[in-house]
Structures are given as C-alpha cells and as structure tokens.
Amino acid sequence: MKKLFLSLLLSAYCAxxxxxxxxxxxxxxxxSTGKPAPGVTVKLEKQDEQRKTWSLLDSKVTDENGRIKDFLPYPQAGKGIYRLTFLVSGYFKAQRTESFYPFIEVVFQIRDNAHYHVPITLSPYGYSTYRGN
Incomplete structure (x- = not known):
C-alpha cells in the first residue's frame, strides 16, 4: 500500500x-474590491548585469482572473535579475478610480530553474508583492 501511494505521488509530481x-x-x-485585476499590461525585462541596462523580453495582459501564466518559456529562462512593470493606470481609469501609482515595478532575482510566481496585491494608494508558488 505504501509503495502504491509513493508511486502515485511521484507520478502526480512528474505530471x-x-x-x-x-x-x-x-x-x-x-x-480594494477583493477581485482580480484583468486587462493590465505587464512588461517583463531582464537586466544586463555588466552594462546595467534592461532588455524587454515580453509584454502580456492579465486575463479575466488577473493572471499571466506564461512568462519565460523554459528554453529562454535563466538566472538573472528581472523586472516586472505593472501598468496599472489604465486599469484604475477603467474602474473610474483615482490612483497614486501610474505603474509598479518589481525587481527580483532568479537563481535556479525553479518556477517563480511574482504576484501583487493592489489598491489605489498601495501595493504589496511577494514570491508565491
């Protein structure tokens, strides 16, 4: 029974x-609403560590659940310093809400080949970020 459970667990993990x-x-x-923020453009950039310049890698728009699931395909992925720029001004304008932040930049470092999830919680006058899973 124990072997069967471990085998199923390993199969699920591999899948x-x-x-x-x-x-x-x-x-x-x-x-501020307790809901996801759809329709927000998010830019992904990577820093050239020698020149200290940023290169645009991708730009995507959050889906109806406020998510972007497909930044950095694994063949392109790699270690380095990255920046996500959340262009929230248009989102708040569409909500007819005044906001203090026209955009939010989150700089983070990828150190291995693991999956990284970088979310933000947002309100018109504040935000927070963390490394999720």
Whole structure:
C-alpha cells in the first residue's frame, strides 16, 4: 500500500513538472474590491548585469482572473535579475478610480530553474508583492 501511494505521488509530481512549460507567472489582486485585476499590461525585462541596462523580453495582459501564466518559456529562462512593470493606470481609469501609482515595478532575482510566481496585491494608494508558488 505504501509503495502504491509513493508511486502515485511521484507520478502526480512528474505530471505537474512536465506540465510546467514556463518559469515565471504573475497575478494581480485588487484588494480594494477583493477581485482580480484583468486587462493590465505587464512588461517583463531582464537586466544586463555588466552594462546595467534592461532588455524587454515580453509584454502580456492579465486575463479575466488577473493572471499571466506564461512568462519565460523554459528554453529562454535563466538566472538573472528581472523586472516586472505593472501598468496599472489604465486599469484604475477603467474602474473610474483615482490612483497614486501610474505603474509598479518589481525587481527580483532568479537563481535556479525553479518556477517563480511574482504576484501583487493592489489598491489605489498601495501595493504589496511577494514570491508565491
């Protein structure tokens, strides 16, 4: 029984690992409404550590659940310093809400090949971020 359980657990883990095609995802939750923030453009950049310049890698829009699931496909993924820029001004304008932040930049470091989830919680006058899973 124990071997069967471990075998099933290992199979589930391998299936999840195989399904993971992108190294980075993000999510925006508007805590002033308690709902996700759809339609927000998010830019992904990587820093050239020698020149200290940024290169645009991708730009995507959050889905109806406030999510972007497919930044950094694994062949392109790698260690380094990255920046996500959340262009929230348009989102708040669409909500007819005044906001203090026209955009939010989150700089973080990828140190291995693990999956990284970098979400923000958002309100018109504040935000927070953390490394999720």
């Amino acid at each position: 999840m690992a195989q399904a993971q095609t992108h190294q980075l995802s993000s999510h925006i939750l508007d805590i």
